[in-house]
Amino acid sequence: MSPNASDAQVLERLSSLRQHQQDGRRSPHKPLLVLLALGRLAATGTSSLPWSEAEEKLADLIEEFGPTSRTGRTQSAAYPFTRLRADGVWTLDRDVPMDNVGPLREGVTGRLEASLETALKDRPEVLDAVARSLVESHFPGTVAPDVLVSVGLDPDLLEGRSIGNRSPEQRRRSGAWPAAVIAAWDRQCAFCGFDGAAGGGVVGIEAAHVRWFKLGGPDDLDNGLALCSLHHKLFDRGMLGLDDDFAVVVSQRFSARTSQGRAVYDLNGQPLRPRPGTPLPAERHVMWHREQVFQGTAIAG
Structure with a gap:
């Protein structure tokens, strides 16, 4: 060069x-x-x-x-x-x-x-x-x-601002997808049920891709979960995942000492309960997350 x-x-x-x-x-x-x-x-x-x-x-x-x-x-x-x-x-x-x-x-x-x-x-x-x-x-x-x-x-x-222009092939996120996912899951965390709001807007509830958008995950409802900020982070870090029955699993790599942190362990085995009409995540996306993101093995049920 x-x-x-x-x-x-x-x-x-x-x-x-x-x-x-x-x-x-x-x-x-x-x-x-x-x-x-x-x-x-x-x-x-x-x-x-x-x-x-x-x-x-x-x-x-x-x-x-x-x-x-x-x-x-x-x-x-x-x-x-x-x-x-x-x-x-x-x-x-x-x-x-x-x-x-x-x-x-x-x-x-x-x-x-x-x-x-x-x-x-x-x-x-x-x-x-x-x-x-x-x-x-x-x-x-x-x-x-x-x-x-x-x-x-x-x-x-x-x-910071990126150098150069966006590649023509680079996909753009759907602006409507996050709100649609959050609404589909009743404006609450699909894992813990947290439903914080300020006035008419949710606080700390985010739309999470099961298969990451950056790696081909679509902006479809069956590739989305509404999660609180904490559980979104843990899901993307592979500390939380889903099993074949769409129940939450907690990785053995996760550890906590305080009662607040140990509350994450209580999620293990909790089934997803979507609002009627809301699709569960597609099996192919759940499998991708399990193989590509989830860390190690799940704690005992």
């Missing part, structure tokens, strides 16, 4: 990573690695990331914000650490085989490609734009700030 590359060129290069696809599973591994490198660059002036640190830090990010892994933690981190080279945005200081953990433990260090690192270091606003583009492309708004905090970036950058 030319040192004089435009902001839009830098953004495009880092925002169009090739994603590994298998059985339609989401794969945020490469974006999480780039975000981790951006966080290091912003904090230290270099994106240099030794495998000795990435083995834990990247594995933690993938475990926290990715789908449940079918491989071990270390192997999940090795995939993007070695494969991101093929996108031309990541380099290793020595040649190692793809996906092979052993050679990585011999002191290998990765970093963003030199011209990209220089451009991002010289133009912090572009670094912010790249980070914003990556989290907004791969995570819903309830989760994106948590991802940024976890990689050492300021979640307030989500309020």
